[in-house]
Amino acid sequence: MEQPRSSGADSGDGAADDPRAGGRGKAPRTERGRRTLRKLLDAAAVEFGEHGFHEASISAITRRAGTALGSFYTYFDSKEEIFQALVRYMSEQLRDHVTPIVQAAPDEIAAEHAGLHSFLGFVREHKEIYRIIDEAEFVDYASYRRHYETTVERMRQRLAAGAARGEIRPDAGEVHAWAIAGMNVFLGMRYGLWDADADIDAVARIANDLLANGLAKKG
Amino acid sequence: MEQPRSSGADSGDGAADDPRAGGRGKAPRTERGRRTLRKLLDAAAVEFGEHGFHEASISAITRRAGTALGSFYTYFDSKEEIFQALVRYMSEQLRDHVTPIVQAAPDEIAAEHAGLHSFLGFVREHKEIYRIIDEAEFVDYASYRRHYETTVERMRQRLAAGAARGEIRPDAGEVHAWAIAGMNVFLGMRYGLWDADADIDAVARIANDLLANGLAKKG
Amino acid sequence: MEQPRSSGADSGDGAADDPRAGGRGKAPRTERGRRTLRKLLDAAAVEFGEHGFHEASISAITRRAGTALGSFYTYFDSKEEIFQALVRYMSEQLRDHVTPIVQAAPDEIAAEHAGLHSFLGFVREHKEIYRIIDEAEFVDYASYRRHYETTVERMRQRLAAGAARGEIRPDAGEVHAWAIAGMNVFLGMRYGLWDADADIDAVARIANDLLANGLAKKG
Amino acid sequence: MEQPRSSGADSGDGAADDPRAGGRGKAPRTERGRRTLRKLLDAAAVEFGEHGFHEASISAITRRAGTALGSFYTYFDSKEEIFQALVRYMSEQLRDHVTPIVQAAPDEIAAEHAGLHSFLGFVREHKEIYRIIDEAEFVDYASYRRHYETTVERMRQRLAAGAARGEIRPDAGEVHAWAIAGMNVFLGMRYGLWDADADIDAVARIANDLLANGLAKKG
DNA sequence: AATGAATGAGAATTCATTCAT
DNA sequence: GATGAATGAATTCTCATTCAT
Numbered sequence: 001m002e003q004p005r006s007s008g009a010d011s012g013d014g015a016a017d018d019p020r021a022g023g024r025g026k027a028p029r030t031e032r033g034r035r036t037l038r039k040l041l042d043a044a045a046v047e048f049g050e051h052g053f054h055e056a057s058i059s060a061i062t063r064r065a066g067t068a069l070g071s072f073y074t075y076f077d078s079k080e081e082i083f084q085a086l087v088r089y090m091s092e093q094l095r096d097h098v099t100p101i102v103q104a105a106p107d108e109i110a111a112e113h114a115g116l117h118s119f120l121g122f123v124r125e126h127k128e129i130y131r132i133i134d135e136a137e138f139v140d141y142a143s144y145r146r147h148y149e150t151t152v153e154r155m156r157q158r159l160a161a162g163a164a165r166g167e168i169r170p171d172a173g174e175v176h177a178w179a180i181a182g183m184n185v186f187l188g189m190r191y192g193l194w195d196a197d198a199d200i201d202a203v204a205r206i207a208n209d210l211l212a213n214g215l216a217k218k219g
Numbered sequence: 220m221e222q223p224r225s226s227g228a229d230s231g232d233g234a235a236d237d238p239r240a241g242g243r244g245k246a247p248r249t250e251r252g253r254r255t256l257r258k259l260l261d262a263a264a265v266e267f268g269e270h271g272f273h274e275a276s277i278s279a280i281t282r283r284a285g286t287a288l289g290s291f292y293t294y295f296d297s298k299e300e301i302f303q304a305l306v307r308y309m310s311e312q313l314r315d316h317v318t319p320i321v322q323a324a325p326d327e328i329a330a331e332h333a334g335l336h337s338f339l340g341f342v343r344e345h346k347e348i349y350r351i352i353d354e355a356e357f358v359d360y361a362s363y364r365r366h367y368e369t370t371v372e373r374m375r376q377r378l379a380a381g382a383a384r385g386e387i388r389p390d391a392g393e394v395h396a397w398a399i400a401g402m403n404v405f406l407g408m409r410y411g412l413w414d415a416d417a418d419i420d421a422v423a424r425i426a427n428d429l430l431a432n433g434l435a436k437k438g
Numbered sequence: 439m440e441q442p443r444s445s446g447a448d449s450g451d452g453a454a455d456d457p458r459a460g461g462r463g464k465a466p467r468t469e470r471g472r473r474t475l476r477k478l479l480d481a482a483a484v485e486f487g488e489h490g491f492h493e494a495s496i497s498a499i500t501r502r503a504g505t506a507l508g509s510f511y512t513y514f515d516s517k518e519e520i521f522q523a524l525v526r527y528m529s530e531q532l533r534d535h536v537t538p539i540v541q542a543a544p545d546e547i548a549a550e551h552a553g554l555h556s557f558l559g560f561v562r563e564h565k566e567i568y569r570i571i572d573e574a575e576f577v578d579y580a581s582y583r584r585h586y587e588t589t590v591e592r593m594r595q596r597l598a599a600g601a602a603r604g605e606i607r608p609d610a611g612e613v614h615a616w617a618i619a620g621m622n623v624f625l626g627m628r629y630g631l632w633d634a635d636a637d638i639d640a641v642a643r644i645a646n647d648l649l650a651n652g653l654a655k656k657g
Numbered sequence: 658m659e660q661p662r663s664s665g666a667d668s669g670d671g672a673a674d675d676p677r678a679g680g681r682g683k684a685p686r687t688e689r690g691r692r693t694l695r696k697l698l699d700a701a702a703v704e705f706g707e708h709g710f711h712e713a714s715i716s717a718i719t720r721r722a723g724t725a726l727g728s729f730y731t732y733f734d735s736k737e738e739i740f741q742a743l744v745r746y747m748s749e750q751l752r753d754h755v756t757p758i759v760q761a762a763p764d765e766i767a768a769e770h771a772g773l774h775s776f777l778g779f780v781r782e783h784k785e786i787y788r789i790i791d792e793a794e795f796v797d798y799a800s801y802r803r804h805y806e807t808t809v810e811r812m813r814q815r816l817a818a819g820a821a822r823g824e825i826r827p828d829a830g831e832v833h834a835w836a837i838a839g840m841n842v843f844l845g846m847r848y849g850l851w852d853a854d855a856d857i858d859a860v861a862r863i864a865n866d867l868l869a870n871g872l873a874k875k876g
Numbered sequence: 877a878a879t880g881a882a883t884g885a886g887a888a889t890t891c892a893t894t895c896a897t
Numbered sequence: 898g899a900t901g902a903a904t905g906a907a908t909t910c911t912c913a914t915t916c917a918t
Contacts, residue, residue, distance in 0.1 A: 030897085046355070052357050055271050058902060068904045109434060138271050138354050154408075168434045175425040177432070179402040180411045186395070186401025189892065190371075194364070204396040212894070214433030215328060215387045215395070252877070278912065287879040289916085298913065471881060494899085497910065506883045509738045511910065547872060576709050576792050576815050581852070590847075606872045610778040614872070617840040624839025625832070628809075632802070634766050644832040653766065653825045653833070654873030690898070715892065725900040727895085736892065 030107050039065040041089070044082050049128020053083055053139045058197025080140060087090045087136045087143040090129040099154075111138055113208035116184050120200045123192030130193055152177045159167075183207060194204070256294045258284040260308070263301050268347020272358045299359060306355045306362040310350040310369070316341050327381025330366055332427035334374075335403050339419045342411030349412055361397055369398045402426060462510050464513055477503040479527070482520050487566020491521055491577045518578060525574045525581040528567040529588070535590075536635050546600025551646040553593075554622050558638045561630030568631055590615045621645060683732055696722040698746070701739050705816050706785020710740055710796045725755040737797060744793045744800040748807070753820075756780050765819025770865035772812075773841050779856045780849030787850055809834045840864060 028053040043065035047056040058075055058079055061108045062069050101118040107109035125128045136144035156177035162168045191198035247253045262284035266275040277298055281288045295301040320337040324330035342349045355363035375396040381387045406426055410417035466472045481503035485494040496517055500507045514520040537634035539556040543549035561568045574582035594615035600606045625645055685691045699724035704713040715736055719726045733739040758775040764766035780787050793801035813834035819825045844864055848855035 005372055027413055028902080030900090030902070032272065033895085036902075054357075058889085061889080066434040068890080070889090070904055070906095071902075073891095074902065077889095079888075112434075135357055138273075138357060151273045172434065173425075175410075175422055176429055177405070178405050179426050179429055182401040182403070182405025182408075184401070186397050189401075191394075206392075207391075207398050210398055210433065211429075211436050212433050214429065214431050214435075215331075215391060216431050216433075234884055247877090250879080255877085276911085287877095289880065289914095292914070293877065438910095447700075466881080468879090470917085474881075489806075492795075496910085508882080508883055508896070508910090508912080510884095512881065512913095515910095517909080527811055574793050576711075576795060610872060613844070613848075613860050616843050617864050617867055618905080620841070620843025622839070623834040623843065624835050628835045629832075641832055642846040643792050644828075644830075645836050648833055648836055648868075648871065650871050650873050652867065652873075653769075653829060654869050654871075685898090685899080693898085714890085727893095728898075730893070734893095821898090824903055856906065 005093075019119065025035075026152055028075070033074075035066055035070060036065075039067060040072060040075060040082065041086065044086055045128055045132065048086065048132050052131070053135050055077070059143070083097070083132075083136070084140045084143050086132055087140060087147065090126075090132055091147045093126075094119075094122060094129060094133075095151070095154075102158070108158060108165070108167045109208065109212050111158060111162070112180060112211055113204060116187065117200065117204040117205055118185055119188055120192045120204060123188040123202070130188065148181065152181045155181060180211065185213070232307065238358055239249075242383075247294065250363045255284075255286055255290060258286060259291060259294055259301065260305065263305055264347055267305065267354070268352050271350070272298075272354050287293055290307075302355070302363050303359050305351055306359060306366065308363075309351055310366045311343075311354075313338075313341060314370070314373075315347060321377070326425065327377060327384070327386040328384065328431050330377060330381070331399060331430055331431065332423060335406065335426055336419065336423040341421060342407040343415075343419070346412055349407065371400050374399060387389070399430065402430070466513070469613070471512075473503055473504075474509060477505060478510060478513060479524065482524055483528070483566055486521065486524065486570050486573070490569070491517070498528075521570075522578045522581050522639065524570055525578060525585065528564075528570055529585045531564075532557075532560060532567060532571075533589070533592075540596070544605070546596060546605045546651050547646065548599070549596060550649055551559050551642060552620060554625065554645055555558065555638065555642040557622055557626055558642060560632075561626040562577045562638070565631055566581065586619065590619050593619060616651065621649070686730065689866050692732075693722075693728060696724060697729060697732055697739065698743065701743055702747070702785055702789070704774040705740065705743065705792070706756055709788070710736075710792055715873050740789075740793070741797045743789055743806065744797060744804065747783075747789055748800075748804045749845060750783075751776075751779060751786060751790075752808070752811075759815070765815060765822070765824045766865065766869050768815060768819070769837060769868055770861060773844065773864055774857065774861040776841055777849045778846055781853075781857070784850055807840065809838045837868065840868070854859060 010109060028037050040061065044056075045063050047064060051060075051088045056079075059069055060071050061082075062072050072082075075086070076142065090131065094130075098118045100110045102115045105192055133144070133147055152174075156174050159172040159176055163170045163172045177200045185206075187203055191203045247256050262280045263275075264308050266280050266283060267277075270279075277291050278288050280301075281291050290303075295304070296347065316368065317334055317337045318332050321330045321334045324333045352363070352366055355366065369392070378391040378395055380387045403426075406422055410419060410422045446461075452559045465477050478499065480501045483493075483504060485499050489496075489498075496510050497507055499520075500510050510520075514523070524641065536553055540553045542547045543552045549634045571582070571585055574585065590612075594612050597610040597615055601608045622645075625641055629638060629641045665827055685694050697718065702719045704718050704721060707713075710718075715729050718724050718739075719729050723825075729739075733742070755775050759768045759772045762771045790801070790804055809831075812829050816825065816829040816834055820829045822826045833837065841864075844860055848857060848860045
């Protein structure tokens with residue numbers, strides 16, 4: 001079965017510092033323009049997060065941004081384009097939130113614990129980011145795949161490094177990485193997104209223990 | 220953050236087997252009507268699977284079904300309603316495919332292996348089902364939650380039973396169930412949906428081993 | 439210099455009887471539909487004739503036709519499409535008006551006289567037709583060329599027949615036909631369109647005499 | 658039937674040679690300004706010639722001219738105004754090309770031959786000029802009429818002079834002039850614009866012979 | 877029940893023109 | 898004068914839903 005969904009252009013890897021810079025929309029050349037572009041992106045994040053891609057309208061975005069409708073098209077060619085820019089931006093924000101915490105962990109098992117824990121916290125704080133990335137599956141399939149493939153690849157490398165250091169089983173590979181990613185995402189949805197009162201610490205602990213020791217009964 | 224997405228009315232639980240029952244369009248009274256309803260559901264499954272909810276149009280569905288546009292409203296009140304009916308139907312199909320296989324397993328670890336394996340096979344055979352259920356997150360949130368909550372609850376009960384039988388760790392609970400579900404779904408996406416050539420047997424084996432024994436290095 | 443104007447599909451030669459039938463828009467299948475289609479075409483003729491293609495709006499057309507805006511799209515895919523249908527229709531109307539008159543003429547010189555005379559009368563009665571066909575040069579180039587190439591070709595055949603019958607110079611050919619056509623069109627514009635009081639009979643007589651005898655001074 | 662098309666203000670007659678004069682944008686006072694104005698006019702000629710008035714955009718013109726969008730309005734009040742300036746300018750260019758050639762002819766018949774011949778050559782060299790003038794019928798009706806009325810009036814005076822000199826029939830008048838103009842324009846379109854390979858010399862010869870001697874069969 | 881035409885609210889998008897720098 | 902961002906009216910087109918037959 002084919003998949004003729006919109007995919008959008010893959011505009012390279014994005015500049016490093018200001019994630020809203022190069023590659024997204026038409027770059028503003030004045031300070032005023034830069035301000036407007038930022039207002040639009042912020043407004044779009046809120047609109048898409050609250051109403052989803054299809055219910056969000058460009059006029060609602062510009063209304064929220066406090067700009068004229070036409071100004072949107074100064075920076076983006078379409079609703080799809082700003083969505084794509086947003087997915088990339090949020091994917092980077094998530095990575096920037098999680099990465100340092102993970103890297104500070106003493107070993108690989110602890111790293112995965114830290115990763116899940118910080119992810120759960122992030123989801124709870126930024127529900128709209130979770131939503132936007134998830135909806136990309138149906139709006140901008142290429143961005144969606146890029147996000148998860150990138151994320152999982154980072155995780156796979158961590159596993160490989162941990163295995164090399166002898167911290168975890170030596171055969172840990174891609175399948176394990178996808179499995180862990182899926183676990184994290186579902187726990188994020190269930191306990192970060194749906195259940196405002198869930199004990200995130202406990203969830204992360206339980207899941208990490210499952211990961212570390214599996215289901216098998218201990219002697 | 221609010222969640223004001225359209226969610227559709229949750230029309231009770233509807234009997235499982237009779238396709239004329241609640242949740243699947245207005246019951247037709249003649250044989251001819253029953254045929255039309257079935258044609259519409261089949262056509263909608265293909266359309267939604269191929270183009271997604273928003274790109275699919277009622278007229279495309281009726282065109283594919285070979286019925287008049289107006290006939291659609293003889294059986295469904297809205298586009299959302301047929302989507303909802305479909306989600307429920309596919310959720311049941313998936314369950315009906317997996318359940319007997321899982322139940323035939325000798326113990327809980329084997330059951331989870333069988334569950335993942337049959338899920339991977341099912342996804343590969345019925346990609347549109349995966350898509351429709353997943354898109355429900357953005358079209359009919361209630362159906363989406365119902366599907367996963369039901370699915371995970373079944374899994375939790377299995378874990379509890381397995382624990383009671385002493386096959387797995389005694390503390391296996393809801394968090395474990397969500398973790399396993401997420402793992403399965405992501406592996407289904409990655410290896411069932413995206414990668415037509417993946418070795419599904421190997422994937423299921425690796426994942427089940429992770430589940431059974433965890434990441435920790437074995438003596 | 440290229441000519442990337444819209445040209446529209448050339449949908450064959452058009453059915454014979456009802457010029458609004460086959461080939462244009464989506465054919466209505468009910469009597470009611472046929473009425474609506476006709477109302478739209480009539481309204482479009484008036485709008486395009488009065489305001490030109492670009493100033494005319496689809497909503498103005500449907501308002502004048504007394505239909506809903508959306509009904510337009512039941513029969514036409516775009517403003518260009520109805521314009522194209524109209525050009526063809528008007529080209530045929532003009533031909534149907536002129537042809538029998540020309541054919542009744544006793545010889546070729548008289549035929550050209552009758553042709554110009556009836557054309558002048560037609561332009562004066564149906565200014566909007568003249569406008570629509572002329573504007574096609576900038577809206578639907580293919581239709582424009584088709585109209586004139588068809589018209590001139592008919593004229594060329596008349597000249598050839600007249601020459602064969604020995605009524606006019608034997609070398610009369612394509613260039614003569616284009617020359618006569620241009621003459622007719624400009625006289626139509628100047629005396630049919632611009633000058634409501636012009637003596638059309640006199641104009642036709644003078645032009646036909648020029649055609650018949652040229653500029654050269656008579657003995 | 659009314660004729661409420663936009664026609665633009667007819668800003669007097671404007672001197673002929675100085676491009677800074679009336680009708681061609683607001684007079685720049687510096688050399689730099691004069692250069693910008695010229696660049697805009699050149700760019701507009703190409704854009705209008707290639708895409709027509711409605712498809713051409715101010716931003717495309719300024720982009721091509723290498724100026725800022727806003728600079729356009731330093732020199733012109735509107736899109737219509739630059740179009741009007743262009744029509745006048747091109748009308749003059751055409752006249753300046755044809756007039757000396759016509760005036761060098763020994764008699765009136767030869768003059769019309771030279772006129773058509775040089776017109777055909779000019780059209781082939783400057784297709785965009787033909788297009789712009791022709792489109793004026795639908796953009797700036799006043800300019801369009803002025804162009805043809807002026808052109809035909811010049812021709813009428815030539816005919817009158819030729820008749821006075823006894824070179825052609827004494828009754829040659831306005832109708833003849835419009836007829837000849839139409840002939841020329843259509844031959845220009847057919848053989849100058851559409852048919853890049855046409856033998857322009859032959860066309861001019863055939864048409865001039867028609868003009869000189871008419872259709873009637875010679876003894 | 878079936879048919880297919882009619883409806884109209886709603887959305888995206890364009891671009892001439894204005895304005896602040 | 899030059900620049901380029903901002904503006905917003907206007908337009909086309911879509912499509913779920915309703916209705917007359």
